[in-house]
Amino acid sequence: MTAFDHRPGVQPNATEDEWHEADAALRAHPDIVAALARRGITDLDLVLFDTWTYGFALIPEQYRDRRVGWADVWYRAAPGANPYAHPVNGLHPVIDLNRMELLEVGDTGVVEPPPVMGEYVPRLIPDYQAREDVRPVEISQPEGVSFGLDGYELRWQKWSLRIGFNYREGLVLHQVGYDDDGQVRPVAHRLSLAEMVVPYRDTSPEHYRRTAFDIGEWGLGFMTRSLEQHCDCLGEIRYLDATLHNAAGEPYRIPNAICLHEEDNGVLWKHVDAEAGAEVRRMRRMVISFHATVANYEYLVYWRFYTDGSIECEIRATGIMVTTALRPDETAPGTIVDTGTYAPFHQHFIVARLDLDVDGTDNTVYCCDSEAAPMGGDNPLGLTLTLRQTPLRTEAEGQQDYRWDTQRTWKVASDTRRNRLGTPTAYKLIPGSCFPPMMDPASPVFRRAEVIGHTLWVTPYDPAERWPAGEFCNQSERDEGLAAWTKQNRPIADADVVLWYVFGVHHITRPEDWPVMPADTVSFWLKPSGFFDRNPALDVPPS
Ligand SMILES: [Cu+2]
Numbered sequence: 001m002t003a004f005d006h007r008p009g010v011q012p013n014a015t016e017d018e019w020h021e022a023d024a025a026l027r028a029h030p031d032i033v034a035a036l037a038r039r040g041i042t043d044l045d046l047v048l049f050d051t052w053t054y055g056f057a058l059i060p061e062q063y064r065d066r067r068v069g070w071a072d073v074w075y076r077a078a079p080g081a082n083p084y085a086h087p088v089n090g091l092h093p094v095i096d097l098n099r100m101e102l103l104e105v106g107d108t109g110v111v112e113p114p115p116v117m118g119e120y121v122p123r124l125i126p127d128y129q130a131r132e133d134v135r136p137v138e139i140s141q142p143e144g145v146s147f148g149l150d151g152y153e154l155r156w157q158k159w160s161l162r163i164g165f166n167y168r169e170g171l172v173l174h175q176v177g178y179d180d181d182g183q184v185r186p187v188a189h190r191l192s193l194a195e196m197v198v199p200y201r202d203t204s205p206e207h208y209r210r211t212a213f214d215i216g217e218w219g220l221g222f223m224t225r226s227l228e229q230h231c232d233c234l235g236e237i238r239y240l241d242a243t244l245h246n247a248a249g250e251p252y253r254i255p256n257a258i259c260l261h262e263e264d265n266g267v268l269w270k271h272v273d274a275e276a277g278a279e280v281r282r283m284r285r286m287v288i289s290f291h292a293t294v295a296n297y298e299y300l301v302y303w304r305f306y307t308d309g310s311i312e313c314e315i316r317a318t319g320i321m322v323t324t325a326l327r328p329d330e331t332a333p334g335t336i337v338d339t340g341t342y343a344p345f346h347q348h349f350i351v352a353r354l355d356l357d358v359d360g361t362d363n364t365v366y367c368c369d370s371e372a373a374p375m376g377g378d379n380p381l382g383l384t385l386t387l388r389q390t391p392l393r394t395e396a397e398g399q400q401d402y403r404w405d406t407q408r409t410w411k412v413a414s415d416t417r418r419n420r421l422g423t424p425t426a427y428k429l430i431p432g433s434c435f436p437p438m439m440d441p442a443s444p445v446f447r448r449a450e451v452i453g454h455t456l457w458v459t460p461y462d463p464a465e466r467w468p469a470g471e472f473c474n475q476s477e478r479d480e481g482l483a484a485w486t487k488q489n490r491p492i493a494d495a496d497v498v499l500w501y502v503f504g505v506h507h508i509t510r511p512e513d514w515p516v517m518p519a520d521t522v523s524f525w526l527k528p529s530g531f532f533d534r535n536p537a538l539d540v541p542p543s
Helices: 016-027 030-037 214-218 444-448 482-488
Strands: 047-052 068-075 094-096 101-104 147-150 153-156 159-166 170-180 183-199 211-213 238-245 251-273 277-294 297-306 311-319 334-338 341-344 346-356 363-372 385-391 409-418 424-430 456-460 497-507 517-528
Touching (some): 016 030, 016 068, 016 094, 016 101, 147 251, 153 277, 159 251, 159 277, 170 277, 170 297, 183 297, 211 214, 211 444, 214 277, 311 346, 311 497, 346 517, 456 482, 497 517
Antiparallel strands (some): 068 094, 094 101, 147 153, 183 211, 238 251, 251 277, 277 297, 297 311, 311 517, 334 341, 346 497, 363 385, 424 517, 456 497
8 A cells, every 4th residue: 555545424345354244243243143043043154144335325324424334134044055045034234344343233023934945056956857958068279269368468350458457347458459451440448347336126124225336335356256167168268367455455366357268159241142152251259258246146247359340248147136025014116036035126237437549539429319301302202211420529418318219329439530431430339238217316326326317428538537426335425426527517529538338237027037047138339330441350261
């Protein structure tokens, strides 16, 4: 550490060390032991305390000047069984995380646990029988991989980039460029996931505090887990380790934190001509990925680079949903997923920070709307479709919402370079998996995360602006990030722009998501749009 600044009135992120210390403190406290005994739970080895952070407005007033957490309590049916199968309902202790001191037992009454089957480990599933018709799939690259790694610099096909990693964003990609006829043309300066906000849309006593900022309050890097060959990644894999620090400031290593490999992705382009016959090319992509385990949930992050100049960011959400017993007098704002048990509806808003440099730093973002021209005059058949491209000139104009009726996209165009056709070279942000917040702007969680109020924000590059819901989200009251910065309404045309894209999982829970959730896959794309003069993948050789 080189400096320490005291910042009154804010809390830094919670740490995994605190999470473990809180577990130890709670299980040792006689009042908690007594609350568990009232529920017939006496084997503490089977209990898991899962401490969450929360927002200022929901913290009891007398504790607001402290560093606090509240906990879920879970119970394993047997050693090694799934703790998240059995919530200890009606018990949510509140704890001072600096002193590891119990502030409130948080016992709102015993609820008889319903009989559920919440196990996913084969030996614990009753009458388990594995399918017998799954034959192995092997991926082999007999001549080796087509990518090269020089330290943390990756080169693959015509792409080049540098790989970074930090406690908060996890994987970060730097200096993404594309080799065009011997010249490396910049596409992006830095790409990362900068925030994730997960409001549970349920005000019942079990769930009302559940508004996780998985990146700002905890850190995707801290929660990154080692990957395993043939399970997490298939084929010829190269791994990179990550080095982070614990709460005492000591370094530790996450082996195999980042996975690098190539994938075949079906047909890239094809045409069958009566005389020339069939020409087909296979699509190949370079995948850079990491997996974070956030208590009960898993987030799998994949950045993919394609032979046609496209970039895809895909997130897979899996793991185990939070569930609780449905009390007899309740109607659940969620889905019944097992006997007397429901999983609340919730949303995972992810904010991608896209510091693009399309052929340099002088870029303008255009909002692109397709519009049907009115019928009549020179449009007698009502066929004419026009593309309206509106330059975004200020931060206020840069606050954009997705429009299905115009198939809205956003184009990031160079103000200095033109292609052979005379138009500005550009990349397009093709939105995917975005959804509105569906939330009252006055609600406490929205005030902490105004970033979720728009699909896209555009700001001029400022190295100090990295955290879209503010640097200190833990116990926050207001969004001190994008909502505050953009009040300056700075110019963003012909500028070094940063795009903040909000997407994610609108999770209307399903019975099929229980007891472990098949990956819900969401993504968005960055595609060249006039960056090249023609299809850049004409030179991909036939297989
Ligand atoms: Cu979910």
